[in-house]
Amino acid sequence: MKTISELIEALRGIDLGESGNVGAFERGLAEVVALRTTDSIVPLMGLFRDDAPYDELMFSIIHGIEVFEDAAYVAEVLRDVSSFCSGSPRWASIVFMRMLNTESTRLELVRQLRDADAGTKAAVKSLMEKINARSFEFLPKTTAVIAAAS
Incomplete structure (x- = not known):
């Protein structure tokens, strides 16, 4: 099983400018959220980007940190x-x-x-x-x- 750090690094490496990567980001985010640990909140906050091309992905992060x-x-x-x-x-x-x-x-x-x-x-x-x-x-x-x- 991957660590939070490894999962977050994988998410950071996804180019959100390419629409084909949206699914990869959502799957990676789901893996982090599935760990159900508050240790994921701060690293997930680091993924927010004001210039993100897909607001839906940023809202997915919000939903992931609001579960606690x-x-x-x-x-x-x-x-x-x-x-x-x-x-x-x-x-x-x-x-x-x-x-x-x-x-x-x-x-x-x-x-x-x-x-x-x-x-x-x-x-x-x-x-x-x-x-x-x-x-x-x-x-x-x-x-x-x-x-x-x-």
């Missing part, structure tokens, strides 16, 4: 949030908007942010402000998150 319980999911996303926000700001926004739209996940995010380090808090606060700037409809959902990150 809120506490583990949020902890892992926060563990690499600074890199995520700088490396793929569009998909970081989408992942966090989905977190904001799920009450239990949003509450867990607030809980964990209270004890997070300053860099994590700053990255999340900045992301919440960017989300609010694009859509005021998120303001009621981001208020507690911003307060916890302050």
Whole structure:
């Protein structure tokens, strides 16, 4: 059986610009998700690309990392949030908007942010402000998150 690292490296090596590789990416992603370990979340976050030609594949990654319980999911996303926000700001926004739209996940995010380090808090606060700037409809959902990150 391949390790998470080997599976992730194989996924990184797939040229998503060629439509024939979509199936290979989905199969590789399914192998990672089938391992059912939270150790896969951060490496999977590293696969997000704002310039990906197929949004469906990026949403497949989201679905793969959302399968975990809120506490583990949020902890892992926060563990690499600074890199995520700088490396793929569009998909970081989408992942966090989905977190904001799920009450239990949003509450867990607030809980964990209270004890997070300053860099994590700053990255999340900045992301919440960017989300609010694009859509005021998120303001009621981001208020507690911003307060916890302050």
